[in-house]
Amino acid sequence: MPKFVMDKIEFLQLLEKYNAGLANAEEIAFLNAYYDLFDQEEDGFAQINSTQKNVLKNEIAEEIKSQISVLAQEEIKSLPLFVKYKWLAIAAVLVLISSLTILFFNNESPKEQIVIANPKPVKNTIVPGSNNAVLTLANGNQISLNDKENGVLASQSGVIITKNKDGQLQYQIKANAPAGINTISTPRGGQYQLILVDGTKVWLNAASSITFPTQFKGAERKVEIVGEAYFEVAKNANKPFKVKSKNQIIEVLGTHFNVNTYDDEAADKTTLLEGSVSVSKIANGKVQTATSKILKPGQQATVNANQSQILVAIADEDEAIAWKNGYFKFNKADIQTIMRQVSRWYNVDVEFKGEMNKDLFVGKINRSEHVEEVLSILERSKINVAIKGRTIIISN
Template structure:
């Protein structure tokens, strides 16, 4: 559908002139998450508020009448009441989250819970990292003002006005190793000496040389990072516990968190080769795959097989752009991301649900707003201190 056509339907809806078919189409469009940000941004603040109020009135009327119709889109039945609530969450800018369920069509209404608030609000993560120099000196980057951070063997390290760390190597400089680490609830961006850009997610670390040799460019990753590798004649390698990714110039995301049980490498553009590493860090050439854009390589810590499949790229790089995105994710996978970003513990009480969920949540929201959106998907979630309780 053209953007102009979609915006016309919204305008008709606001004026009360939309047909029943157009209204249902509008709801379904939001439900299937086909509304892209570039379309929604064309609606000004006042129009968003008006649309949100109109939808709220629809919700109230339907709750009063205790109606519970379903609408069918692409052979998927969606509970109308839950769908409108999720739609309202999108309209007011919090996010959208809804339950697919074990059979993808049996969706129950949200449940009411008793919520125990934390004594202090739990804020979202922020730019936060520690840089460890070759001599062991630790620099808390949040405490450093913009400008020169350090100089090592002819390599200058600067912090830009927007908080990015940049390495600048001059001719004749000697390479030494640095490590940058983010805590839970932290993230950071840096530019390596060759111009490669790196986004480091929470609870992650990157070990790298201050300048690269004439033969190769290699870094070591624990956790998750997104790379925009500068083009060059020397191969660029990202090495983790059980794999090595080799490129010349491309954009890709690597998730190597140990608690995820598998390493996932997602290619955005260019091409990369992923190779399994043996316990002695030797490359197993017989276990190697080349990825094309839109593909992901999945490697288990225990197995030697690399599985390659097509994926929705946005799901795996959304964190870099400031939001969580889930496509058929279970509650445990969701809460692992919440745990790392908000620096909280998670406790499950009772049986853990096998239901799957779809949705987007802004990472800039306080955790209470995130949990409120999760509850729209019938997740009983509340806070005790710095612990999130998921109860059944």
């Protein structure tokens, strides 16, 4: 595909050409890509008025249906999106995965420009993570979960541990079985799912662990986590479910929420999707009940070890559970935040050289892509990227 560079006037001329039925397949593909960005980042499209925007959205929506065969021949499909913010300027990058075509907005120059270019070929040397974990039983024995077939994996003191047809670890308890403590740990480049004995479903992200009893006796159901996990807690009004991490404890009766407690992140974040949870800060090994906050669906609690209060704000739910749904999503994230996620999922080290890049990014991309595909987005944003073995070097 040739490279397009155009200012506002040229873009409107292309729009008129399209409306007149004179646009070629490449120009239609360009407008398709632009159309896909409308609802993702409104600020990036101040250069056209609402009437023109609606014309483009409505007409291209119809044209997409009639141009499928043409676009297939051009090998153009949609589309993860990355948007780059620089100070008050906005740059947007749209990656069309199949052809690796990128749409780039840059309002830093006196002329507003739109650029489409082709990135470098993907080398496919570093593959994404997969279902991979280690189960540590109460007796200390360890079971590797990445290569186990479905069926019974272990039986301990009346507790039967199986791997079901969906690849989830599941616990079943015989009557009067004693409770033991188990731990499931994922490495960098791993993830796993399990169902606790009470029916609670847990998704573990990379470089994470959950420690739990094989059955919940007493007045509560309590687990401990490191890293990141998503919970769908089975309802039990008589036995609250508690999730403990280094800096906080979360109490629920039955709900869906995500907890991010990685040590290399600035704070612990709990995002509520359904139900209600109470979040309390832990300091010096003690629960600070005076700090407790009750979350409503759509809210996120931030616990910082260096701050006395818990902050509650509106959450980006899709961003919080993107990893669980199989993709990366960033909402004005800096390069360090992006690369921490890349490091965990692709099991790579990251090295920064020179002045730290201050750009912010918005967008998403499938976690099944090879790491070079993710990095090509950064390269199109004028960030220098090099791979040496399993180390990614970022420089300006």
